[in-house]
Amino acid sequence: MSIKYALLGILAEKDLHGYEIKTSFDDKVGEFWSLNYGQIYSTLERLEKEDLVTHDRQAQDKRPDKKIFSITAEGRKQLEEWLAEPVSKLRALRDEFFIKLMFMDSNNPTAILELIEKQKALYLKQMNRLTQRKLALKKSAYNRHALISELLIDAGLFHSEADINWLTLCESKIKAAMTKNKLSR
Amino acid sequence: MIELKNVSKQYRQGARAVYALKDVSLSIQKGEFLSIMGASGSGKSTLLNLVGGLDQPSAGEVFINAKPLHGISDSELTLIRRRQVGFIFQFFNLLPLLTAIENVGLPLLVDGLPFTRVKPMAEAILHKIGLAARAEHRPEQLSGGEMQRVAIARALITNPAVLLADEPTGNLDSHTGEEILLLLKSLHEQGQTIIMVTHDSKAAAYGTRIITLKDGALSQDVAIGGPLA
Ligand SMILES: Nc1ncnc2c1ncn2[C@@H]1O[C@H](COP(=O)(O)OP(=O)(O)O)[C@@H](O)[C@H]1O
Ligand SMILES: [Mg+2]
Numbered sequence: 334m335s336i337k338y339a340l341l342g343i344l345a346e347k348d349l350h351g352y353e354i355k356t357s358f359d360d361k362v363g364e365f366w367s368l369n370y371g372q373i374y375s376t377l378e379r380l381e382k383e384d385l386v387t388h389d390r391q392a393q394d395k396r397p398d399k400k401i402f403s404i405t406a407e408g409r410k411q412l413e414e415w416l417a418e419p420v421s422k423l424r425a426l427r428d429e430f431f432i433k434l435m436f437m438d439s440n441n442p443t444a445i446l447e448l449i450e451k452q453k454a455l456y457l458k459q460m461n462r463l464t465q466r467k468l469a470l471k472k473s474a475y476n477r478h479a480l481i482s483e484l485l486i487d488a489g490l491f492h493s494e495a496d497i498n499w500l501t502l503c504e505s506k507i508k509a510a511m512t513k514n515k516l517s518r
Numbered sequence: 519m520i521e522l523k524n525v526s527k528q529y530r531q532g533a534r535a536v537y538a539l540k541d542v543s544l545s546i547q548k549g550e551f552l553s554i555m556g557a558s559g560s561g562k563s564t565l566l567n568l569v570g571g572l573d574q575p576s577a578g579e580v581f582i583n584a585k586p587l588h589g590i591s592d593s594e595l596t597l598i599r600r601r602q603v604g605f606i607f608q609f610f611n612l613l614p615l616l617t618a619i620e621n622v623g624l625p626l627l628v629d630g631l632p633f634t635r636v637k638p639m640a641e642a643i644l645h646k647i648g649l650a651a652r653a654e655h656r657p658e659q660l661s662g663g664e665m666q667r668v669a670i671a672r673a674l675i676t677n678p679a680v681l682l683a684d685e686p687t688g689n690l691d692s693h694t695g696e697e698i699l700l701l702l703k704s705l706h707e708q709g710q711t712i713i714m715v716t717h718d719s720k721a722a723a724y725g726t727r728i729i730t731l732k733d734g735a736l737s738q739d740v741a742i743g744g745p746l747a
Contacts, residue, residue: 453730454740460723461742468703490720497719501557 341412344404520546525578538564540734553725561734562715604673608685610665619653663694683714
């Protein structure tokens with residue numbers, strides 16, 4: 334995916350240590366996308382091999398040197414090209430829920446309906462949390478960073494709404510099939 | 519504060535009877551912002567109308583502030599409707615020939631108060647929701663978002679115990695709808711009890727509690743703030 338470009342985007346603003354890169358990433362998109370240090374370091378290693386990123390060593394007392402990463406001219410060029418392109422891939426249907434639906438016992442539609450119900454309740458709670466974050470953001474000092482965060486929260490809300498609407502449709506179609514006796518054996 | 523006890527509502531549609539609500543029991547606390555979700559036809563508006571005294575249940579009881587809405591005279595019910603509840607709707611329901619300030623003052627005017635007394639009160643509310651400059655405009659001169667804010671001001675002028683909103687963002691684009699929801703949320707933060715009907719989960723997420731109606735029955739009650747799983 335585009336961990337590569339996220340890291341290039343972060344380094345384009347400022348040279349940073351590995352752990353600062355993680356903090357910046359979490360701060361910007363952590364609500365929707367979680368990365369661990371391993372993923373960050375292996376991506377940085379790859380980007381160095383491709384000459385998109387370099388590092389400097391900073392000596393520390395009684396501890397190994399600290400690496401400070403920065404973006405190269407070629408890295409900046411690739412980032413700008415990537416930013417200018419629209420995204421061509423549709424949102425991937427790789428949700429864990431789809432896999433569950435696929436493997437649930439179709440002889441037991443009641444269990445599927447119960448799962449759908451629970452899933453909807455969970456989405457609603459998450460949407461409420463996102464909304465509360467948005468409200469808090471709107472009350473804080475408004476700057477460009479806050480606007481972008483708000484727009485990402487909105488994206489999360491719209492996607493969750495689509496998921497809930499789809500689950501409602503599933504419910505309705507499964508029930509219709511049950512009354513026609515297609516599913517319950 | 520609001521209590522529904524085993525409430526059912528039956529409508530006749532020609533020869534057959536339709537249950538719009540089936541044995542719904544629900545209590546709503548003061549200061550709650552309750553969202554009611556459900557497919558169209560699931561009984562959301564019926565429930566709201568019963569709470570607001572616009573309609574009577576076929577069975578069961580409704581109480582506002584421990585006062586029953588049944589077994590009371592028509593004039594007592596009218597009084598509760600006028601003083602205890604404020605309604606807002608999807609299509610705003612403003613009177614087209616009246617200005618914004620006259621629409622806002624209407625609930626008190628029909629109560630017999632003179633316009634000279636109502637005017638400053640209506641002005642104060644319009645000012646509070648940022649519409650002072652629109653006071654002399656008629657609905658057709660206002661945008662959808664402005665019309666809904668006028669409707670909210672009209673609902674608030676009686677200082678109602680509960681604000682009842684039926685699909686308040688249903689006829690607005692996402693951005694304008696969000697502005698209305700932010701206004702409702704700020705009223706809620708100032709202590710206003712709100713019951714809002716919506717089929718939009720993004721709108722419902724503003725509530726402190728979300729219930730779902732299915733075929734007239736209560737199917738899900740999600741209290742917000744508890745653990746996720
Ligand atoms: N005045 C009425 N006469 C007959 N049937 C009605 C009346 N009002 C509502 N209904 C029926 O009751 C059910 C619930 O309606 P309503 O409460 O308006 O649902 P919602 O607001 O969730 O869309 C529907 O089947 C509707 O057709
Ligand atoms: Mg309705």
